[in-house]
Amino acid sequence: MIEIVSPSRCTACNICVSACPTNVFDKTPGAPPVIARPDDCQTCFMCELYCPEDALYVSPKAGGWQGISEDDLVAAGTLGSYRAAIGWTAGTAELRRVDTMHRVLKGG
Amino acid sequence: MGSASSPSSESHLDCDVLVLGGGPAGTWAALEAAKSGARVILADKGFCGTSGATAPSGTSVWYVPPDPERRHAAIVSREALGGHLADRAWSARVLDATYDGLNHLGERGYPFPLDEAGAPIRVSLQGPEYMRLMRKLVKGAGVRILDHSPALELLVDGGGAVAGARGIRRQQGDAWRVHAGAVVIATGGCAFLSRALGCTALTGDGHLMAAEAGADFSGMEFSNAYAIAAAFSSVTKTLFYKWATFTDAGGDEIPGAASNGGRSVIARHLQTGPVFARLDRADDAMRQSMRSAQPNFFLPFDRMGIDPFTQRFPVTLHLEGTVRGTGGLRIVDETCATGVPGLYAAGDAATRELICGGFTGGGSHNAAWAISSGRWAGRAAADHGRRAHTGAARQGAGTVGLRDAGARPFDPAEAARTVLAEVHPFERNYFRTEAGLGAALDRLDRQWEGLRAAAAADRDGVLRTREAAAMTAVARWMYRSALARTESRGMHRRMEHAGADPAQRHYLTSGGLDAVFVSRRPAPALATNGAEIAA
Numbered sequence: 001m002i003e004i005v006s007p008s009r010c011t012a013c014n015i016c017v018s019a020c021p022t023n024v025f026d027k028t029p030g031a032p033p034v035i036a037r038p039d040d041c042q043t044c045f046m047c048e049l050y051c052p053e054d055a056l057y058v059s060p061k062a063g064g065w066q067g068i069s070e071d072d073l074v075a076a077g078t079l080g081s082y083r084a085a086i087g088w089t090a091g092t093a094e095l096r097r098v099d100t101m102h103r104v105l106k107g108g
Numbered sequence: 109m110g111s112a113s114s115p116s117s118e119s120h121l122d123c124d125v126l127v128l129g130g131g132p133a134g135t136w137a138a139l140e141a142a143k144s145g146a147r148v149i150l151a152d153k154g155f156c157g158t159s160g161a162t163a164p165s166g167t168s169v170w171y172v173p174p175d176p177e178r179r180h181a182a183i184v185s186r187e188a189l190g191g192h193l194a195d196r197a198w199s200a201r202v203l204d205a206t207y208d209g210l211n212h213l214g215e216r217g218y219p220f221p222l223d224e225a226g227a228p229i230r231v232s233l234q235g236p237e238y239m240r241l242m243r244k245l246v247k248g249a250g251v252r253i254l255d256h257s258p259a260l261e262l263l264v265d266g267g268g269a270v271a272g273a274r275g276i277r278r279q280q281g282d283a284w285r286v287h288a289g290a291v292v293i294a295t296g297g298c299a300f301l302s303r304a305l306g307c308t309a310l311t312g313d314g315h316l317m318a319a320e321a322g323a324d325f326s327g328m329e330f331s332n333a334y335a336i337a338a339a340f341s342s343v344t345k346t347l348f349y350k351w352a353t354f355t356d357a358g359g360d361e362i363p364g365a366a367s368n369g370g371r372s373v374i375a376r377h378l379q380t381g382p383v384f385a386r387l388d389r390a391d392d393a394m395r396q397s398m399r400s401a402q403p404n405f406f407l408p409f410d411r412m413g414i415d416p417f418t419q420r421f422p423v424t425l426h427l428e429g430t431v432r433g434t435g436g437l438r439i440v441d442e443t444c445a446t447g448v449p450g451l452y453a454a455g456d457a458a459t460r461e462l463i464c465g466g467f468t469g470g471g472s473h474n475a476a477w478a479i480s481s482g483r484w485a486g487r488a489a490a491d492h493g494r495r496a497h498t499g500a501a502r503q504g505a506g507t508v509g510l511r512d513a514g515a516r517p518f519d520p521a522e523a524a525r526t527v528l529a530e531v532h533p534f535e536r537n538y539f540r541t542e543a544g545l546g547a548a549l550d551r552l553d554r555q556w557e558g559l560r561a562a563a564a565a566d567r568d569g570v571l572r573t574r575e576a577a578a579m580t581a582v583a584r585w586m587y588r589s590a591l592a593r594t595e596s597r598g599m600h601r602r603m604e605h606a607g608a609d610p611a612q613r614h615y616l617t618s619g620g621l622d623a624v625f626v627s628r629r630p631a632p633a634l635a636t637n638g639a640e641i642a643a
C-alpha cells in the first residue's frame with residue numbers, strides 16, 4: 001500500500017495523480033499530492049514507476065504500511081529501486097531488453 | 109452534489125467507435141479501429157497504460173511461429189486440461205493474429221530480448237513497458253483517451269442497438285456522454301476485489317452494462333481461478349511456485365501440495381491453518397532467470413527482507429475470478445460481436461473458452477486472446493460504427509443505481525462485502541456443492557432484488573454502487589452456471605460429481621438480470637485423436 005510521498009524529493013508535477021489507476025492521490029496547489037484514498041490502493045507499484053523523482057514508496061504489504069522512514073529507505077537504496085530494475089531510469093535503460101521469461105518457461 | 113444524470117455538467121462527444129477499457133484488449137481494439145479511419149474514443153476507469161491486470165505484471169504470450177507442427181502441438185496442448193471445450197479453428201486464428209500482432213509491436217519499438225543470433229524472442233511482455241507503448245501508439249493513432257472516466261451504462265437507440273455510453277470523470281467531478289456508432293466492451297474480467305495484482309478495477313462493470321443492453325455470457329462456471337501469492341502481497345505468479353516446497357506450520361512438507369495439480373491441497377490446508385512456501389527447487393541458473401524475467405515478483409520479497417529461495421514465507425490464494433478464469437460475454441461470430449447490434453466484446457470481458465475451454469487462460473492464452481479479439485472487435489466495430497445511423501434518439505440501458513426505484517439507496521460497501529463473502533471462500537467457490545451454490549444463490553438473488561428496488565445513487569456513490577451491482581450480477585451468472593454443470597470439468601469442480609461426464613461436454617450460456625437463465629449449446633466436434641473417455 002502506498003506509504004510515502006517524499007516532500008523533499010517531490011516537485012509537485014502531479015504525474016502520479018494521473019498515473020495511479022485507482023485514483024488514490026489528490027492534487028494540492030503548489031504542494032506534493034496527498035494520499036487521499038489509501039484504502040483504494042491496489043499495491044501495483046505503478047506510481048513508483050511513473051514518478052520521475054523517485055519520491056514515492058509503496059509498501060509491499062497489500063492493505064498495510066510498514067512504518068518505515070524515508071531515511072531508512074534512502075539508506076537502503078530502496079527509493080527508485082523498482083524503476084531502476086525495469087530499466088526506466090537514465091542509467092539502466094539496457095535492462096528494458098532483459099527478459100529471461102523464455103528460460104523460465106523452458107526450465108524445470 | 110449533482111444527481112448522476114444532471115445534464116449541466118456533462119461533456120458530450122461523438123465518434124464512430126467507443127472503446128470501454130484501456131488494457132491490452134481495449135488498446136488493440138482502439139488501434140485497429142483508428143487504423144481503418146474511424147473516429148475513436150477510449151474511456152478507462154483508471155489510467156490507460158497502468159490500469160488492468162496486465163500493466164503491473166509480466167505476461168507470457170501464446171506466440172508460436174507458423175510452423176504447422178508447432179502450431180498443432182500448441183493447439184492440442186491444453187485441450188484435455190480444458191475439458192475438450194476449446195475450438196481448434198478459433199485457436200488457429202488466435203495464433204495467427206497474435207503472431208502478427210507481436211511482430212507489429214516489435215516494429216513499433218517494443219524492446220524484445222534478443223537470442224544469441226540477434227533475433228527477437230517474443231514470448232513474453234513486461235506489463236509496464238507494453239502498456240506504456242500501447243498508450244503511446246493509441247494516442248499516436250489519433251484516439252481520444254478519457255482517463256479516470258468509468259462508464260456507468262450503455263446508450264441504446266430505439267431499435268435496441270447500442271449507440272454510445274455514459275459515465276463520470278472522477279478527477280473533474282462531472283460526467284461524460286459519448287454517442288458512438290459502435291461500442292467495444294474491453295473492461296476486463298471480474299476478480300471480486302480480491303487483492304490480486306492489478307485487479308481492483310475489474311469488478312464486472314462491462315458485464316453488467318452489456319447484460320442490461322441484452323447480451324449474454326458463456327462459460328461463467330469457469331470463474332474460480334485462484335492464484336498463489338505471498339500472504340502479505342498482491343503479486344500473484346503461480347508459475348514460479350512450480351519450484352516451491354510447501355510446508356505446514358510445523359515445517360513438515362504438505363503431501364501433494366503443488367502449484368499445478370496440487371493447488372486444491374493448498375486450499376484445503378489454508379482452510380485450517382497457514383501454508384508456507386520456499387522456492388528451493390530452483391537451481392542457481394533458474395533463480396537468476398526468474399529474477400530477470402519478473403522483477404515485480406521479487407519486489408515484495410526484497411522489501412520485506414525475505415529471500416524466497418532460502419526462507420519460508422506464508423502463502424495464500426487470491427481469487428482471480430474470470431481474469432484467469434475463462435467465462436465472459438458470449439461472442440456470436442468471428443468479429444467478436446455479442447449478438448446485440450453495435451456491441452462487441454474483447455479480452456477478459458469476453459469468454460475465452462474458445463481457446464482455453466474450462467482451463468485457465470493465464471500463462472499465455474489470455475494475452476493472445478486480448479490482442480486477437482481486440483483487433484477483430486476494433487475492426488468490426490469500425491465497419492459497423494461508420495455505417496450506423498447517427499442522430500437517432502438514445503436512452504440509457506442501465507438499471508441498478510441509475511434509475512429511481514423508490515426505496516432508499518443502498519450502501520455499496522455493504523453490498524460488495526455480501527458478494528465477496530459468497531465468492532471468496534474456498535468452501536463455496538473452489539470446492540463447489542449443490543447445497544453451497546444453492547444457498548449462496550438465494551442470498552445473492554435477494555441482494556439483487558434489494559438493489560433493484562433502491563433509489564438512484566448520487567454522483568459520489570454511483571461508481572461503487574454500480575461496481576457492487578455488477579459483482580452481484582456476475583456472481584449470480586457464475587453460480588447458476590456452476591449449479592447447472594453437474595460434473596467436474598476444467599477448473600470447475602463439484603464435490604459430489606468428481607470427473608467429467610461425457611454427456612455434458614457442452615457450453616453453458618447464461619444471462620438475465622431479474623431472472624437468471626442457463627441454457628446449453630453444443631461444443632465443437634471432438635477431433636478423433638482427442639476423444640474424451642468417461643471418468
Ligand SMILES: Cc1cc2nc3c(=O)[nH]c(=O)nc-3n(C[C@H](O)[C@H](O)[C@H](O)COP(=O)(O)OP(=O)(O)OC[C@H]3O[C@@H](n4cnc5c(N)ncnc54)[C@H](O)[C@@H]3O)c2cc1C
Nearest residue numbers: 129131132133153160161168259296455456471472474475
Ligand atoms: C498477476 C497476473 C498475471 C498474469 N499473467 C498472465 C500471463 O503470464 N499470460 C497471460 O496470457 N495472461 C496473464 N494474465 C491475464 C492477463 O493479464 C489478462 O488476460 C489481460 O490483462 C486481459 O486484458 P484486458 O484488456 O481484457 O483486461 P485488463 O488488462 O484487465 O484491462 C481492463 C481495463 O478496463 C478498465 N475498466 C474496468 N471497468 C471499467 C469501466 N466501467 N469503464 C471503463 N473502463 C473500465 C480497467 O481500468 C482496465 O484498464 C495475468 C493476470 C494477472 C492478474
Ligand code: SF4
Nearest residue numbers: 010011013014016051
Ligand atoms: S510523480 Fe513524483 S514528483 Fe510528481 S507529484 Fe507525484 S510524487 Fe511528486
Ligand code: SF4
Nearest residue numbers: 020041042044045047
Ligand atoms: S501502488 Fe498502484 S494503486 Fe497504489 S498508489 Fe501506487 S499506483 Fe496507485
